[in-house]
Amino acid sequence: MGLTLDMGNLKGFVKDADLAALQPRLQKAHQDLTDKTGLGNDYLGWTRLPSSIPDTLLDELTALGKTVRAHSDCLVTIGIGGSYLGIRASLEFLRGAGGFPVYYAGHNMSADYHAELLQTLQKKNVTLAVISKSGTTTEPALAFRILKEFMAKKYSGAELQKRIICVTDGKKGALRQIAAQNGYQTYVIPDDVGGRFSVLTPVGLVPLAAAGVDVHALVRGARQAEQDYAVADIAANPCYQYAGCRRLLYQQGKKIEVLASFYDNMVSVNEWWKQLFGESEGKNGQGIFPASLIFSTDLHSMGQLLQDGERNIFETFVSIARVGSALQIPFDAQDLDKFNIVAGKDLDYVNKQGQIATAAAHAEGGVPNMTITLGRSDAEHLGRLYYFFERAVGISGYLSGVNPFDQPGVEAYKKKMFALLGKR
Amino acid sequence: MGLTLDMGNLKGFVKDADLAALQPRLQKAHQDLTDKTGLGNDYLGWTRLPSSIPDTLLDELTALGKTVRAHSDCLVTIGIGGSYLGIRASLEFLRGAGGFPVYYAGHNMSADYHAELLQTLQKKNVTLAVISKSGTTTEPALAFRILKEFMAKKYSGAELQKRIICVTDGKKGALRQIAAQNGYQTYVIPDDVGGRFSVLTPVGLVPLAAAGVDVHALVRGARQAEQDYAVADIAANPCYQYAGCRRLLYQQGKKIEVLASFYDNMVSVNEWWKQLFGESEGKNGQGIFPASLIFSTDLHSMGQLLQDGERNIFETFVSIARVGSALQIPFDAQDLDKFNIVAGKDLDYVNKQGQIATAAAHAEGGVPNMTITLGRSDAEHLGRLYYFFERAVGISGYLSGVNPFDQPGVEAYKKKMFALLGKR
Numbered sequence: 001m002g003l004t005l006d007m008g009n010l011k012g013f014v015k016d017a018d019l020a021a022l023q024p025r026l027q028k029a030h031q032d033l034t035d036k037t038g039l040g041n042d043y044l045g046w047t048r049l050p051s052s053i054p055d056t057l058l059d060e061l062t063a064l065g066k067t068v069r070a071h072s073d074c075l076v077t078i079g080i081g082g083s084y085l086g087i088r089a090s091l092e093f094l095r096g097a098g099g100f101p102v103y104y105a106g107h108n109m110s111a112d113y114h115a116e117l118l119q120t121l122q123k124k125n126v127t128l129a130v131i132s133k134s135g136t137t138t139e140p141a142l143a144f145r146i147l148k149e150f151m152a153k154k155y156s157g158a159e160l161q162k163r164i165i166c167v168t169d170g171k172k173g174a175l176r177q178i179a180a181q182n183g184y185q186t187y188v189i190p191d192d193v194g195g196r197f198s199v200l201t202p203v204g205l206v207p208l209a210a211a212g213v214d215v216h217a218l219v220r221g222a223r224q225a226e227q228d229y230a231v232a233d234i235a236a237n238p239c240y241q242y243a244g245c246r247r248l249l250y251q252q253g254k255k256i257e258v259l260a261s262f263y264d265n266m267v268s269v270n271e272w273w274k275q276l277f278g279e280s281e282g283k284n285g286q287g288i289f290p291a292s293l294i295f296s297t298d299l300h301s302m303g304q305l306l307q308d309g310e311r312n313i314f315e316t317f318v319s320i321a322r323v324g325s326a327l328q329i330p331f332d333a334q335d336l337d338k339f340n341i342v343a344g345k346d347l348d349y350v351n352k353q354g355q356i357a358t359a360a361a362h363a364e365g366g367v368p369n370m371t372i373t374l375g376r377s378d379a380e381h382l383g384r385l386y387y388f389f390e391r392a393v394g395i396s397g398y399l400s401g402v403n404p405f406d407q408p409g410v411e412a413y414k415k416k417m418f419a420l421l422g423k424r
Numbered sequence: 425m426g427l428t429l430d431m432g433n434l435k436g437f438v439k440d441a442d443l444a445a446l447q448p449r450l451q452k453a454h455q456d457l458t459d460k461t462g463l464g465n466d467y468l469g470w471t472r473l474p475s476s477i478p479d480t481l482l483d484e485l486t487a488l489g490k491t492v493r494a495h496s497d498c499l500v501t502i503g504i505g506g507s508y509l510g511i512r513a514s515l516e517f518l519r520g521a522g523g524f525p526v527y528y529a530g531h532n533m534s535a536d537y538h539a540e541l542l543q544t545l546q547k548k549n550v551t552l553a554v555i556s557k558s559g560t561t562t563e564p565a566l567a568f569r570i571l572k573e574f575m576a577k578k579y580s581g582a583e584l585q586k587r588i589i590c591v592t593d594g595k596k597g598a599l600r601q602i603a604a605q606n607g608y609q610t611y612v613i614p615d616d617v618g619g620r621f622s623v624l625t626p627v628g629l630v631p632l633a634a635a636g637v638d639v640h641a642l643v644r645g646a647r648q649a650e651q652d653y654a655v656a657d658i659a660a661n662p663c664y665q666y667a668g669c670r671r672l673l674y675q676q677g678k679k680i681e682v683l684a685s686f687y688d689n690m691v692s693v694n695e696w697w698k699q700l701f702g703e704s705e706g707k708n709g710q711g712i713f714p715a716s717l718i719f720s721t722d723l724h725s726m727g728q729l730l731q732d733g734e735r736n737i738f739e740t741f742v743s744i745a746r747v748g749s750a751l752q753i754p755f756d757a758q759d760l761d762k763f764n765i766v767a768g769k770d771l772d773y774v775n776k777q778g779q780i781a782t783a784a785a786h787a788e789g790g791v792p793n794m795t796i797t798l799g800r801s802d803a804e805h806l807g808r809l810y811y812f813f814e815r816a817v818g819i820s821g822y823l824s825g826v827n828p829f830d831q832p833g834v835e836a837y838k839k840k841m842f843a844l845l846g847k848r
């Protein structure tokens with residue numbers, strides 16, 4: 001089990017001395033995170049979250065999952081932003097975990113999407129997990145209205161109650177009230193953990209356990225990371241190295257960070273990462289623009305621009321050392337495509353050569369890059385990666401002088417929308 | 425049927441006079457496209473492609489589709505880049521067309537992905553569409569080896585032959601040879617149409633017809649666009665207005681274009697667009713970075729940065745005037761979420777208010793934006809949109825002085841990869 005950071009392709013862009021020179025500021029950022037003396041210190045619950053999750057809660061959620069799967073054909077989760085991305089990221093990274101179907105709702109306001117979903121659910125036994133701190137966020141609130149009506153037509157009484165699980169504020173808010181009045185089961189979202197840091201709270205853990213993900217392993221990986229990345233010395237902490245390099249690259253005019261992976265199960269982890277970094281750092285007229293590319297698919301669309309376009313980009317690759325499946329490339333007697341050279345090799349071998357080649361070509365072309373390598377595509381490594389990025393953005397945000405834990409800008413469109421809807 | 429462009433939210437960024445002042449250069453770009461006197465003029469087949477597709481070919485492909493669907497449970501398409509994105513974009517935009525399952529292969533080199541795919545196909549009757557001009561592009565070539573072996577275990581003789589369709593070069597190349605030696609059915613990729621412009625050639629049309637998409641309607645929409653956007657006068661041509669505005673915004677330091685949509689079926693159309701624009705313009709150290717966001721999902725991740733981050737972004741929204749499904753928001757006697765204000769309204773009504781609010785909020789926050797509105801989410805409008813963007817990138821590329829029809833940069837990683845693999 002492990003996570004390594006390779007900075008070899010930063011040569012010519014980030015000098016060891018520049019990184020070392022960050023140490024005093026980084027030390028300050030580290031202390032601010034540890035002592036809760038920095039900006040946004042009401043929302044630092046995530047820093048010690050993994051080690052503070054009781055094993056008994058994980059046991060309880062694992063048991064809940066068994067119950068849900070026993071009486072349901074599928075799970076529908078209602079949520080948006082941090083109440084959606086981490087769940088989807090985890091399930092896709094783990095390739096659907098045990099194969100229990102999970103559907104998403106309330107992450108958009110598409111009538112076509114939700115109408116199709118209702119159609120799909122018509123003949124299924126459904127459990128609903130509604131995830132919202134307030135219960136008044138437009139998208140999940142409207143989806144919950146629609147799905148509550150659907151469920152009430154299908155089930156009633158205790159049968160209905162056991163099929164609706166609410167993950168919400170411990171005391172206040174519309175969803176808390178709805179749950180209380182209707183007797184739905186509830187789990188609590190801690191007050192000191194913001195949405196984009198919430199995947200290891202019940203926000204992520206309840207639906208993931210319901211879907212059959214090994215939440216013990218997920219949290220175990222995060223606990224290891226919490227321990228490993230608590231080291232203040234940048235020379236000994238890959239998480240802080242990543243944060244520091246981002247900062248130095250941004251100061252050189254690298255305004256776009258591409259999180260790239262040759263592993264297609266990273267698609268939604270990348271989306272989760274975009275929220276984590278974009279929402280934490282994109283403020284006060286500054287912040288790296290986070291973009292996701294999945295290779296080699298996207299090499300055949302964005303590869304040209306990466307190689308030869310504006311030199312305002314850096315890349316971070318996430319690689320997987322050992323994939324789950326073996327898949328041998330067949331020998332072909334005709335060899336018209338000339339690929340007998342790799343016949344008998346595993347497809348992942350070629351994929352990895354593609355990754356090495358791409359990282360080198362991009363660096364030579366003026367796109368510096370780093371590579372994070374995870375040992376495996378399992379829950380434990382995913383938990384580690386989540387915490388790695390969370391800790392990195394906390395440090396990176398403090399280095400850039402912003403409050404990485406607020407998101408004042410997201411209110412602007414809501415205000416205008418509520419005005420259009422006549423809502424106060 | 426229609427497509428409109430709203431430039432109201434460019435106010436303060438693009439003046440009418442600036443756009444009008446582009447007319448002479450635009451006129452030149454227009455003539456170069458029309459007379460084939462500009463850079464990359466060997467690859468202008470797409471300009472008159474819609475009007476030059478014989479209806480008899482569309483009839484033939486429609487009949488082919490019926491045959492395929494009669495003897496198969498699913499279609500597997502093998503391809504990458506332009507031989508993948510347009511197919512997936514179309515099927516997802518049309519929400520799966522008739523519901524015939526289509527799987528993708530050879531668009532990445534993930535062993536896990538392809539091993540799972542083989543598992544899925546084990547008990548199904550399969551037709552394979554292999555799409556590659558040369559037959560030697562690594563990803564599809566390796567996937568074809570793997571799937572050819574799979575198919576040969578399942579079928580033989582005429583049964584095997586009828587289940588493998590090759591879309592490839594008319595005369596040369598490995599895939600052309602493989603098809604000839606094994607008696608597979610073939611369709612021809614024209615020489616004068618590059619991969620990213622190929623969705624309306626057999627590259628897109630064969631698999632789409634096989635999956636049950638109305639290819640007549642798709643081409644009809646593109647034909648209308650070919651006619652509508654052939655007007656040299658920027659004042660009368662929304663396609664050229666889009667191209668012109670992009671250029672003016674880029675010159676103001678707007679280095680990132682976000683193609684945004686409140687319609688979730690745009691996900692893969694956006695990916696197709698990223699290739700079209702990124703690969704056409706990202707060269708010679710310049711080019712707008714194309715990024716995709718699907719709202720309101722991504723408002724809850726990237727909304728903060730869009731509102732308050734670096735002011736180096738502009739947005740283009742794609743909206744749909746009339747969606748397919750009606751979905752009423754239920755009334756709730758308790759109204760704890762306070763959304764009875766929209767009870768009885770359609771979900772799409774709220775979605776559209778969200779879009780209007782977002783576009784206005786972003787413009788006020790320093791992110792100028794345009795909105796393209798399609799009448800409906802059908803094949804005809806999609807064909808129109810494809811041609812709109814193709815024509816726009818041709819003009820936009822010529823305005824920026826690059827050859828929009830080559831992609832020399834994509835060779836860099838391949839050379840290094842072949843060296844690592846020992847391939848010549």
